[in-house]
Amino acid sequence: MMHDAPAKKWILPVIVVAQFLCTSLWFAGNAVLADLIKNISVGPGFLANLTSAVQFGFISGTLIFAVFTIADRFSPSLIFFCCSIIAALFNLGIIIKDIPSPVLLLFRFFTGFFLAGIYPVGMKIASDYFQKGLGKSLGFLVGALVLGTAFPHLLKSAATQLPWNYVIVTISALAISGGLMMLLFVPDGPFRKPGQKLRLTAFATGFANKNFRAAAIGYFGHMWELYTFWAFVPVMLAAHKNYYHTNLNVPFFSFLIIACGSLACVTSGLLSQRFAAKKIATAALALSCSCCLLSPFFLLGSSATALLVFLFVWGLAVIADSPLFSTLVAQNVAEDARGTSLTMVNCIGFSITIISIQLLKALAGSITAQYLYLVLAVGPVIGLIALVRNKTVQ
Numbered sequence: 001m002m003h004d005a006p007a008k009k010w011i012l013p014v015i016v017v018a019q020f021l022c023t024s025l026w027f028a029g030n031a032v033l034a035d036l037i038k039n040i041s042v043g044p045g046f047l048a049n050l051t052s053a054v055q056f057g058f059i060s061g062t063l064i065f066a067v068f069t070i071a072d073r074f075s076p077s078l079i080f081f082c083c084s085i086i087a088a089l090f091n092l093g094i095i096i097k098d099i100p101s102p103v104l105l106l107f108r109f110f111t112g113f114f115l116a117g118i119y120p121v122g123m124k125i126a127s128d129y130f131q132k133g134l135g136k137s138l139g140f141l142v143g144a145l146v147l148g149t150a151f152p153h154l155l156k157s158a159a160t161q162l163p164w165n166y167v168i169v170t171i172s173a174l175a176i177s178g179g180l181m182m183l184l185f186v187p188d189g190p191f192r193k194p195g196q197k198l199r200l201t202a203f204a205t206g207f208a209n210k211n212f213r214a215a216a217i218g219y220f221g222h223m224w225e226l227y228t229f230w231a232f233v234p235v236m237l238a239a240h241k242n243y244y245h246t247n248l249n250v251p252f253f254s255f256l257i258i259a260c261g262s263l264a265c266v267t268s269g270l271l272s273q274r275f276a277a278k279k280i281a282t283a284a285l286a287l288s289c290s291c292c293l294l295s296p297f298f299l300l301g302s303s304a305t306a307l308l309v310f311l312f313v314w315g316l317a318v319i320a321d322s323p324l325f326s327t328l329v330a331q332n333v334a335e336d337a338r339g340t341s342l343t344m345v346n347c348i349g350f351s352i353t354i355i356s357i358q359l360l361k362a363l364a365g366s367i368t369a370q371y372l373y374l375v376l377a378v379g380p381v382i383g384l385i386a387l388v389r390n391k392t393v394q
Contacts, residue, residue, distance in 0.1 A: 021178030023148030031152030057112025062347030083117025084179025128189025139269015215328035221383020289380035
């Protein structure tokens with residue numbers, strides 16, 4: 001049978017692997033930035049534009065997918081497959097020799113746009129299969145996202161003797177294989193309730209539910225901190241290295257600090273089997289908020305070991321609540337609007353990341369680096385207030 005109990009044992013691993021392979025498209029351009037600079041003759045500052053292009057593409061894609069309720073009106077597995085193919089093809093555009101930089105940014109924009117049919121749709125597929133234990137399932141899924149975003153850097157470092165365009169071709173090939181896996185081995189889930197009609201306001205219906213609203217605000221507070229922390233981890237390490245003239249391996253430790261978050265996602269998902277998802281999410285958000293507030297004591301301390309331990313703790317806490325917020329969002333919205341609601345919450349959350357990153361970039365010139373990251377505590381504080389005030393969301 002398509003949806004019998006034994007099938008569930010392999011359904012989740014397939015979803016997780018497919019998600020990992022496809023989300024490796026996210027930072028493919030960043031991993032080969034040095035080679036891209038030579039290929040199209042742009043400056044090192046091009047990294048910000050390259051990253052923003054993907055983020056804006058993802059935000060635009062999630063908005064379109066949400067407004068037109070695509071993930072609820074059509075087969076999620078088919079959407080995942082189609083988007084993986086298209087995103088992989090746009091990713092291949094990176095290797096065109098002497099490509100004009102505006103065209104390259106456009107290709108990265110569309111790669112991000114079609115990632116909107118991969119990351120949130122993957123969560124939708126998981127929620128269609130695993131209503132009970134959804135936190136555990138999404139823990140593995142978000143963990144796959146974390147590893148997927150870091151994977152291109154690992155691939156680049158392992159393929160130092162090969163031409164850089166091999167990295168891009170490999171990532172696109174892996175993404176296509178991930179889409180095929182989802183299409184062939186993960187049919188529509190037993191808990192899927194298709195939304196047959198086009199409802200342009202369906203994305204807003206969830207916000208009328210106070211439990212959904214509290215979970216969404218908690219997620220938004222988490223996103224204010226998450227991607228800005230990831231973006232500035234190398235900056236924090238480099239600042240310490242330059243100040244104390246140490247031999248700290250900035251790229252290596254940046255990769256480890258970000259990648260360790262995948263373990264936190266899996267662990268928090270498993271803990272949600274025993275404890276309420278809200279309790280675990282609140283504890284993780286409080287811990288990452290504490291890291292924001294304690295950051296001045298570690299960033300310019302003389303001990304590199306203490307800084308690394310602190311950043312590893314922060315790297316674990318900053319992402320541990322992500323799958324649980326997605327669980328709470330999915331569990332507090334009508335089945336026929338679940339995919340749309342997850343997509344819209346992702347859209348708003350990623351929009352917040354751009355505001356946060358740009359704000360820290362603007363403040364960097366006027367605030368001492370040691371105290372800069374106190375600003376990141378604002379999001380978690382707002383999220384914690386929303387969660388604590390709501391007594392019914394679980």
